[in-house]
Amino acid sequence: MELIELTALELGGAIKRGEVSVREAAEAALDAIAARNGALNAYITVTGERALDRAQALQAGAGTARSPLYGVPMAIKDNICTRGVKTSCASKILGDFAPAYDAAVVDKLREAGAVSLGKLNMDEFAMGSTSETSFYGPVRNPWDLDRAPGGSSGGGAAAVAAGMGWYAIGSDTGGSIRQPAAHCGVTGIKPTYGTVSRYGLIAYASSLDQIGPLCRDAADCAAVLDAIMARDPRDATSLDGDYGRLLEGLTGDIRGVKIGLPGECFGAGLDGEVRRAVLRAAQVLKGRGAEVVELSFPVLEYAVPAYYIIAAAEASSNLSRFDGVKYGWRAQEYGGLEDLYRKTRTQGFGAEVKRRILLGAFVLSSGYYDAYYKKALQVKAMIKSAFDQAFRRCDLLLTPAAPAAAPRLGDSLGDPLRMYLSDIYTVSVNLAGLPGLSMPCGFDCRGLPIGAQLIAPHFGEGRLLNAAHAFQLDTDHHRRAPKGGDPA
Numbered sequence: 001m002e003l004i005e006l007t008a009l010e011l012g013g014a015i016k017r018g019e020v021s022v023r024e025a026a027e028a029a030l031d032a033i034a035a036r037n038g039a040l041n042a043y044i045t046v047t048g049e050r051a052l053d054r055a056q057a058l059q060a061g062a063g064t065a066r067s068p069l070y071g072v073p074m075a076i077k078d079n080i081c082t083r084g085v086k087t088s089c090a091s092k093i094l095g096d097f098a099p100a101y102d103a104a105v106v107d108k109l110r111e112a113g114a115v116s117l118g119k120l121n122m123d124e125f126a127m128g129s130t131s132e133t134s135f136y137g138p139v140r141n142p143w144d145l146d147r148a149p150g151g152s153s154g155g156g157a158a159a160v161a162a163g164m165g166w167y168a169i170g171s172d173t174g175g176s177i178r179q180p181a182a183h184c185g186v187t188g189i190k191p192t193y194g195t196v197s198r199y200g201l202i203a204y205a206s207s208l209d210q211i212g213p214l215c216r217d218a219a220d221c222a223a224v225l226d227a228i229m230a231r232d233p234r235d236a237t238s239l240d241g242d243y244g245r246l247l248e249g250l251t252g253d254i255r256g257v258k259i260g261l262p263g264e265c266f267g268a269g270l271d272g273e274v275r276r277a278v279l280r281a282a283q284v285l286k287g288r289g290a291e292v293v294e295l296s297f298p299v300l301e302y303a304v305p306a307y308y309i310i311a312a313a314e315a316s317s318n319l320s321r322f323d324g325v326k327y328g329w330r331a332q333e334y335g336g337l338e339d340l341y342r343k344t345r346t347q348g349f350g351a352e353v354k355r356r357i358l359l360g361a362f363v364l365s366s367g368y369y370d371a372y373y374k375k376a377l378q379v380k381a382m383i384k385s386a387f388d389q390a391f392r393r394c395d396l397l398l399t400p401a402a403p404a405a406a407p408r409l410g411d412s413l414g415d416p417l418r419m420y421l422s423d424i425y426t427v428s429v430n431l432a433g434l435p436g437l438s439m440p441c442g443f444d445c446r447g448l449p450i451g452a453q454l455i456a457p458h459f460g461e462g463r464l465l466n467a468a469h470a471f472q473l474d475t476d477h478h479r480r481a482p483k484g485g486d487p488a
Contacts, residue, residue: 003028004163005139005481008072008220010165015062015071022062024073026055026115029073033117033164038116040140042149042159044078045086046118068223068247070113075165077153078119080198080211084107084255088201090134091124093322093348095329103200104232105169105211106477112227117165124350125319126204127171128152130412131180133352138409141184142482143448147406148235150180156214157184161482167215167224171201172342173208174307175401175426176436181214182401182451185440187468187478188214189221192458193433196225198233199240205314206237208307210432217470217478218439222246225461239461249462252470257463260279260394262297265425266364271404276419277442277450280398281471285398288470295393299386300428302379307427308356309363315353316360324348355416384432396467399425401438401451425453435461442475445456449477 003011003025014020030048038042051073058071065071076082079089081099083106088094102110109116123133131139131154139154141147142162149158153170157180160168170177172190181188189212196211203209213224229243261282266275286292324330324344331343349357363372390397402422412419429436434455441452456464472478 004032006166007216008166009068009223011074012068012070014144016065018063022058022115023052023056025071026073028430029117029165032162034336036162038162040142040158040162041043041137042116042121042139042155042162042164043075044090044121044136044155045087046170047085047116051115051117053260058113058115065113065137067227068111069227071115072166073115073117074109074167074169075117075120075156075159076106077156077168077170078122079171079202080105080169081202082116082119085119087119087202088135089125090122090136091349091353092135093324093329093344097328101200104197104234105228106200108228108230109169119262120153120159120168122155123152124353125202125315126152126171126176127315127352127356129175129179129419130407131155132413133350135350140409141406144406144446146408146414147448148183148409150183150402151407152176153214154180157181157186157188160184160214160216162206163481167213167220168231170212170214172210172212172430173204173311174430175245176421177212177214177238177451178426178436178451179402179423181438183406183449185477185480186214187217187221187437187439188212189225189231189437189464190429191225192460194237195229195241195243195459197235197238199232199234203318205311206318207314208311209292210430217472218437218465219247221437222250222465232424240424246462246465250466250469252473254285254467254470255397255431257290257467258394259285259292259396259398259467260295260390261292261398262300262390263294264297265399269403269424270400273444274400274402274404274450276454278398281441281452282398284471284474285467288474290467293394295390297386297390299379299382302382303428303431304420304424306376306379307423307431308359309372310380312356312360313364313373314360319353321358322348352416364418364461380431383428387432387434395463397455399453399455401425401453405444405446405448405450429455434458435464437464437468439471442477
């Protein structure tokens with residue numbers, strides 16, 4: 001078995017036992033990037049020399065490392081600040097901006113002995129569901145180069161699926177970890193809002209954004225979350241918790257766990273092959289001792305409009321700081337300060353970002369705040385209440401992660417509504433601040449991956465990961481790779 005076929009935990013174990021050096025692991029990942037990134041465009045910036053220097057420095061402590069991920073090469077989404085390394089949010093307007101500090105999650109990963117390979121491509125400012133809105137060009141799905149990998153963390157999902165790193169750190173505002181994980185056949189988790197510090201994450205929608213990992217399997221996700229979940233006083237939304245015990249809690253025993261199937265998630269608009277694959281996943285979980293029950297979740301139909309109103313409103317505020325004055329790209333010809341702002345923002349932002357800024361400014365404007373934004377907040381509260389009621393009956397919920405397998409490149413860009421509706425099963429989780437996980441559960445007739453989503457109550461990551469782990473003990477979907485890791 002080649003190094004790139006190992007899980008992150010398997011590689012970490014081999015490094016600790018002295019079977020593989022940290023530098024050998026880094027070189028294997030960099031070789032894979034050199035061979036495959038030209039086709040996939042998963043990385044914006046590759047920090048090869050930094051990675052090798054870091055690997056060399058870590059080698060001496062490999063045998064006594066406490067972290068199971070010590071020395072394992074990984075990569076970071078390009079909206080997470082990395083000191084001295086370009087962080088562009090895949091946007092022209094940030095140009096060659098290199099932050100003067102590291103995000104909190106980067107600090108935590110460094111403490112765990114991570115080796116960063118570089119920064120991953122994404123939808124511009126995380127606004128998109130296909131990773132096609134990037135200023136640096138679209139990310140391609142390693143299972144089919146004519147298809148999108150999902151978004152906005154599409155670069156991370158594609159990189160992990162293609163063996164260009166053992167795990168990736170992404171962000172999830174309305175499904176941006178879970179949906180690309182589903183389309184690329186990897187496992188991704190959005191943890192409870194407030195459990196991973198957002199300090200150093202360039203904000204899209206602050207009340208919805210959350211950082212999380214994309215990995216080969218649930219065990220790797222547990223190990224990464226153990227490393228990055230922590231209270232951080234620099235993040236006002238950061239929560240206290242009993243962190244650091246997720247990996248040790250993976251027993252695979254889900255006897256007596258009650259899993260709910262919301263009927264509204266399996267009706268019109270869901271591809272038949274996706275429906276069958278997710279229902280088969282339910283039967284696998286049932287076979288391991290879980291109880292599967294059907295329930296109703298009628299507020300689901302309001303989730304997408306509420307999400308896009310709230311997210312756009314927050315984006316219009318968060319992105320007002322990008323004006324070309326202090327950092328980033330600026331227009332070259334302008335007639336004054338106001339003209340500088342106008343031309344920089346018009347030329348520096350892509351079409352989808354401008355669309356969402358304008359939508360956000362509209363719903364926050366006088367006369368429309370009560371009609372749209374206030375009602376969206378009321379719907380958000382209703383959705384949270386509906387989840388609370390569901391979790392009084394069930395321990396977990398099981399739904400599709402996306403309504404269909406990966407779309408063809410270009411299909412969603414010309415139809416924004418289609419792109420927005422691709423998040424129909426994921427956005428409600430962000431609105432309620434809950435943990436959600438996508439795991440590979442099958443393939444369609446074209447060989448494209450299908451993902452199932454598990455949802456847990458607040459701080460239910462352990463329950464969520466153990467159920468996914470149990471499923472992966474009895475299946476091998478997560479072990480499959482596109483032509484051995486090579487792009488199809």
